Amino acid sequence: MTEQIVIDRLGHLGDGIADSADGPLYVRYTLPGETVSVIPGPGQHERRTLVEVIKASPERIAPVCPHFSVCGGCAMQHWETAKYQAWKRELVVAAFHQADIEADVAPIIDAHGAGRRRATFHARLGSHDVLSVGFAAAAAHHIVPIDRCPVLSPALAGAIPAAWAIAQLLSPIKKPLDIQTTATNNGLDVDVRGSGPLTSRISGALAQLAEQHRLARITRHGEMVIQRAAPTVTMGRATVELPPGAFLQATGEGEATLARIVIGHLKGVKTAVDLFCGVGPFALRIAEFARVSAADSDEPAVAALIKAAPASGLKPVTAKRRDLFRQPMVAQELAADAIVFDPPRQGAEAQAVEIARSKAKIVVAVSCNPTTLARDAKVLIDGGYKLKTVTPIDQFRYSGHVEVVAKFVR
Secondary structure (H helix, E strand, O other): OOEEEEOOEEOOOOOEEEEEOOEEEEEOOOOOOOEEEEEEOOOOOOEEEEEEEEEOOOOEOOOOOOOEOOEOOOOOOOEOHHHHHHHHHHHHHHHHHHOOOOOOEOOOEEOOOOOEOEEEEEEEEOHHHOEEEEEEEOOOOOEEEOOOOOOEOHHHOOHHHHHHHHHHHHHHHOOOEEEEEEEEOOEEEEEEEOOOOOOHHHHHHHHHHHHHHOOOEEEEOOEEEEEOOOOEEEEOOEEEEOOOOOOOOOEHHHHHHHHHHHHHOOOOOOEEEEEOOOOOOOHHHHOOOOEEEEEEOOHHHHHHHHHHOHHHOOOOEEEEEOOOOOOOOOHHHOOOOEEEEOOOOOOOHHHHHHHHHOOOOEEEEEEOOHHHHHHHHHHHHHOOOEEEEEEEEEOOOOOOOOEEEEEEEO
């Protein structure tokens, strides 16, 4: 049954919210003040599916992608830029307010740059064995086939044709595939997941496909299939050879912006600790002027960092594999002028407790989740640190995700 509602506000994921007598109703792709017709949505009873915008907001704009509202990859292409950016900054303000922290949040920095340098394409066989390669549909289980995506960097221009070719080659296996593609200095790095073990014939065919599409490397669940060139990325003065499926910031501009802000907070530092260091986007740049001790649970990432550091003429960098959730570095191990930590979305509460006990003069926190960052910030503040700056960065354009860098001083 169709009903007509008025959107009152936006939720933290970008859904429009209508406050009804029975509670909030959530409608994707709507804006505050709009009158819309909706039908019951899938799953949760409070969800509604947009049928028509009856009265549009003056802030509504045309989306940049024809797949918008069908593909589930973007949430906010329909909102004019200034309002969208103000809303995203407000997500950070609200997170710190809810944690009872006074924070002067800086204007948001747009770090979309050339676009996303990594993407995961899903490949599925539908009815009558029709192959679809693309992104998951919004609030659904099927795949939206795509032949282009405007949020991807030009460096990923060949990724979609390559993903289709790989999916077609592996389609006789009849398994759902996830094809992770990363743009590197030497071409596309591809890791295929879901195929199961490959025969020598299929591996040989993939090697030929890599030549045809000039891919740097193809791996299966991290296991080598073919490498034509070492997939490397540049981090400051260092060149890092990526492990298969390695985590990188979504955009090159995003990584550079985060690093620039972090480095700017470390003036005068001679020694630093980098926790949740990954392949070293911060550690390798900090090592241009300070000694660095780094740690992360991802052993291949740590190995890549260790290999890159001495070859780049940097100050000494030591790095080790360590699960910082189960075994956080204790205060005595954190003897340095500064500590930088960049945990996953769940934050680093246990590690924050130990950082709060340390004697580091400066702590810089980097986070993709303002809520867990505010929680960890409260731990640091209660331990005697003062929050100095909070800077939001938008590298996930058209989504509700926002990066944040916060500086604390003892």
